[in-house]
Amino acid sequence: MSGGVRGFGGGRAAGALSAAVRRRPGLLLGRRARLRWVHLVLGGALLMPYFLLTDVVVGAAAGGVNALASLPLTLLSYAASLPLVALTGLFGLVRPLSATAARTMAAVPGDRLADGPARSWAARRRASAWWTLHLGIGAVVSGMSLAVPPMGVVLIVMPFSGALRASASGTAWFSEEAEPYLSPLTGVVLLAALAAVCAGAGALLARLAPVLLGPTAEDRLAAAEERAADLAVRNRLARELHDAVGHALSAVTLQAGAARRVLDSDPAFVREALAAIEETTRRTVGELDAVLGLLRDGDPARADAMPAPTLAGDLDGLLARTRAGGTVLTVEQDPGPAGDWAQLPAIASREAYRIVQEGLSNALRHGAGPVSLLIRVHTSDGSRELEITMTNPPAQAPPAHDGGGARSRGGRGLRGAAERAALLGGRVEAGPLGEDWRLRAVLPLGTPAPGSGGGR
Known part of the structure; x- marks a missing residue:
């Protein structure tokens, strides 16, 4: 059996995920989880201008190549965009915009978030940290949301399509010796893993929002x-x-x-x-x-x-x-x-x-x-x-x-x-x-x- 199929088709992991979904279906697929997913995707969309700028710079520094054609250069462009994100996060209006988005889409209680713009440098640094986390994690989640669903759907329908089996034969995702039922199971596991990652990332940001976007001592005094x-x-x-x-x-x-x-x-x-x-x-x-x-x-x-x-x-x-x-x-x-x-x-x-x-x-x-x-x-x-x-x-x-x-x-x-x-x-x-x-x-x-x- 192919090593790729063995890696993605582990019965124990699939069983654990399916049991978690059965116990708490709203945890991964509920309205709050979906809104947080949209919140993360919005962060990824906001990162794109920074990423495209650093992608051009990295490509030029690498000899005029297309950085998007190389995974290491793409990752380098992503890493180089985060300092720019942190720098723009120091602007005072970033905090009320972020707080409104967190209150609306991340289901964070409004009384735990600050209302006005960040005035002190301590509040600006905290808002910058939130802005960087939101856009950085959102970019990763957005990339996974674009790549994983098509891959999962292909794996699910592969046993029922000869053309797909022929095109995938000999690759890490499918082999002629693999049992046909393992391919759909691998696709389901991929989709469930994507939902779990998105729900976990959304919950993490929701937990950090009061810490990074909450009122400071100066805000409470004002x-x-x-x-x-x-x-x-x-x-x-x-x-x-x-x-x-x-x-x-x-x-x-x-x-x-x-x-x-x-x-x-x-x-x-x-x-x-x-x-x-x-x-x-x-x-x-x-x-x-x-x-x-x-x-x-x-x-x-x-x-x-x-x-x-x-x-x-x-x-x-x-x-x-x-x-x-x-x-x-x-x-x-x-x-x-x-x-x-x-x-x-x-x-x-x-x-x-x-x-x-x-x-x-x-x-x-x-x-x-x-x-x-x-x-x-x-x-x-x-x-x-x-x-x-x-x-x-x-x-x-x-x-x-x-x-x-x-x-x-x-x-x-x-x-x-x-x-x-x-x-x-x-x-x-x-x-x-x-x-x-x-x-x-x-x-x-x-x-x-x-x-x-x-x-x-």
Whole structure:
């Protein structure tokens, strides 16, 4: 019997392969295995430009011969193409392209692969290693996929074709002494071996993908910073929504109740209250629409550009609408040497307005009696500070201060005010003071300009 037929027609190897296929048919022929096969063939196709380039160079170096006509020169061209593949794999966009292909065709879980381009050199080197393995192994699998199936089919049909037997007689694949049934068995073994090699290579790349294409420490840090920035924007929008809508509801409720009580006796006050309700709701609808638009768009960059009320342009209207509900409000304003709230930094003016708004909302919901408000700029330890102090008698005996400045279990507004002050490096204190409730916020404004006098 021919040695070639003996080598490819071993009964024990064929039995082992057929048993494995019977036990796990999807392992070699399932959808995942087929997709990984296509993934490998795609890698082989991507290697072809590199291979053709090095083939020309190797052929010219060998004396102008055709390198494809010689197996050693072909292998040399293949080996010479891999360094070029590794070099191009250092480009940052290679990683997201490879990750997308691995996620789609190699059945690698998406959460284990990085999304963006490789930025650090460590990530680029890992992506280059994956790129080289994918294209290098894919080229071998592609060559086997082109050569083995025709060979296997010929061996399977050879006993049934006299012309094939005559053409193959005396070769390593067939001999006149070989039993006819061994040739089809050899073809089946070849095809099964090809499927096993492709499945094994695909599984190997799938296992290496999270290692080589997964996020690095820098990627995780960047993702954490992005999530933190997104959370900060969402928290800011939540504060804006709470302060605007919460204050509007409190003011409108108080104004409507006061108007109902004096509906017959003081029509002028009722008209003033209704006008304040109209103005409050109109402004609140506009702010609500802006916040909801940002939430729908999901663009954090637009949050900073969102128009917001400030002390300079909107404080007087806020105080007027609060008084329109019948609340006795005493206000003392001292902008300091600047003499105008418009001279404040924009972000400090914006956050201070919201803190005043939240304090008034808190007083309307939980207080009883007149409200005293002090807003002033003064100098402390060589630095200018904006101080906001609001006091009013509570509707009931205030509970012991819990450290969060909340009069109730919620306290979202006061926590939001504390967050606003903390963003500027300031602080908020809220709690009982004698028989009153006091809210005090301090926002740093920086060092006073030379010659400004420093303020009170």
